[in-house]
Amino acid sequence: MKRASLEPLHLVGVRVELAGQELIPPLTIEVEPGECVTIMGPSGCGKSTLLAFISGTIDPVFRATGRVTIGARDITMLPPERRHIGIQFQDDLLFPHLSVGDNMAFALPAAVLGRAGRRARIDQALAEADLSGFADRDPATLSGGQRARVALMRTLLSEPHVLLLDEPFNKLDAQLRHDFRRFVFEHAAERGLPTLLVTHDATDAEAAGGRMIGLARP
């Protein structure tokens, strides 16, 4: 599953302003493939806004400057769907109108052809998440931990070049949180994805095991 083509994520002088007030001071970060960098900060410091800027979905009320590159490619001006950036939120956001398997098929590139071939890829991903045989289930019948794992596998199936984690562990209780954290970091490392985590929880940051960058409330 490891791809040789992965390249580092680079933020160059990224700065975010809201109504003339600086929300995020100029920030330059390089995240190597397989590395997980954590951005720590209290709620309201603009961590999620930063991830929205990287993924291309920032609300136009914010004024953001700076560049985002993956390897030599500048993606700052690309629409979100052409950035190949996977993102995981604290809510799993599984589509309620689709089965677990169809949620994953939605993410799987169309280049994977044939119903049997697609089904095999999805079953394999479900097996990796310890959810073999769940393809035809309604997401609403899954537990919180199971849903979170499906959501991550869905993101990974879309073959992202970068993984963004927007406080993905927040809503899980202690034991689940521990397990899911390991699950996420293992999969990200196994695929060699440059990963950026934002959180306000120190244990999340420790578990990520990479560099840490603090953001203060403006």
Next chain:
Amino acid sequence: MRRRGVLRAAPALTVGILLLPIAAGLVGTLLPAFGYLPAIGGHTFNLDGWRRLADYPGFGTSVAITVGTGLLASSLAVILAFGFCASMHDRPSMRRLGAWLAPILSTPHSAIALGLAFLIAPSGWIVRALSPWLTGWTLPPDVATVGDPAGIALVLGLLLKEVPYLILMIVSALNQVPARAHLVIARALGYGPAEAWLKTILPQLYPQIRLPIYAVIAFSLSVVDVALILGPSNPPPLAVLAVRWFSDADIQFYFPAAAAATLLLLLVIGILIVWHGLERCAMLVGRRWIARGGRSGMATMAAAMATLMFGVAFALSVLAIVGMAVWSVADQWRFPDALPQAWSLANWMRRLDSLAEPAWITVIVGALATGVALCLVLACLENESRGHRRAGAAALWTLYVPLLVPQVAFLFGAQVLLVRMNLDGTLAAVVWAHLVFVLPYLFLSLADPWRAFDPRYAQTAASLGASRTRVFVAVKLPILLQPVLIACAVAFAVSVGQYLPTVFAGNGRVATLTTEAVTLAAGADRRVIGAYAVAQALFPLIAYVGAVLLPVLLFANRRGLRGYR
């Protein structure tokens, strides 16, 4: 305690007001369709009415036109509305969309149809704008663009109103879906905005807009006023045929008329069942489409096309109203000039006398129907919030019954009842007939904001010693003033636009702006038609502007209330 009893009775009373007359009206149409109407000598059940209907020379064509125009208009309306929302959902301007659509939505169907008739007529504004420099015409070309036998003008006229209506329904249903978060996910997974919307939001949304879509289908199949103005007349659609026979001097025509109305009811039911089946198929096909994981630009292109077409439709409706306004102040306007040679207010001055009475009746009927409906709806909603019990799916279907059953199918029977009770042609009968249509719209537009009201305000007020009545009057109503007034404006606009209920319940003796305008459509001076159409559009617009402005004025220094607007 007594007041609580009254509140408890509100839902039953409301359902009764809606359903009993419709049920009685349906029976009153069904029986004559099978020959039974003792008042005019029909003592035995027979199929004579149906036979006469089938013997009508244009019968087959009439059915084909009804089904064809109805299905074409409603499916195009659905496609354009979906396409527009798919491609525009992420534009900031969508937040103010309601304000853009309100003038079109509040203008009666017939006013827009009259305006459209002028736009597309051979001697209409579009041809005038292109003549003679482009077309070389100095006389109007001899083609039928209005009332064309295939009903294309009718389809266009229906589209102009139905697309904005569906878009508004979609936008308000969006609040029930975590649309923004799901769109972010879909885009991160590689889908363009339109495709992301169609694949992730639309399937979640559809169950909530199913009933509005069914209402659009039923309306398109059974519309009378727009069909009288824009539709083919020989043979006309079934609904128009039924009305024509109902109002024939020879009362023996009642029987085939009732048969035609019954047939229309069956057609509507049948088509809704077929549509429901197609929904199932579309769901299966859609799942496959989604699971294939294709990320193509096709959806974006298709949605952009639909948006463009809606743009044209929107421009046509604005031009339709403006065209009527220009005619109403035109002194002389010869073909092929693009604008009148001379302008004057003389036309308005001359018409004021004849406009005054129908305008007065329009306002009175609208205000009474809205007032009664508001009391009933507030009582129902207040009863619901006190009982902590939400009205379920059955209640929703009940509200939609008047919008799904073809008007001709029950109004005729209801008229027979009114005649028997000696109430036909009275203002009260007309107010009641309007109430049947006003009430659902008022309820539907007020229910969501009312239910979103934070119950802790009421709890806080109660803990401060306020009685329930005082909480209602001093806390809830002021906070919810804006949505209450908007709902009233919607209701008033619905009342102003009613044609058939006014004609039937009024038995031709109660004239509103809308009935007058539709009657004039057949051949009166365009200046007169223009004045009536403008007046028709003006009153609902005034109500809407008032509903928006009044709370702004009253609560100018209350920023916290803005969330409730």
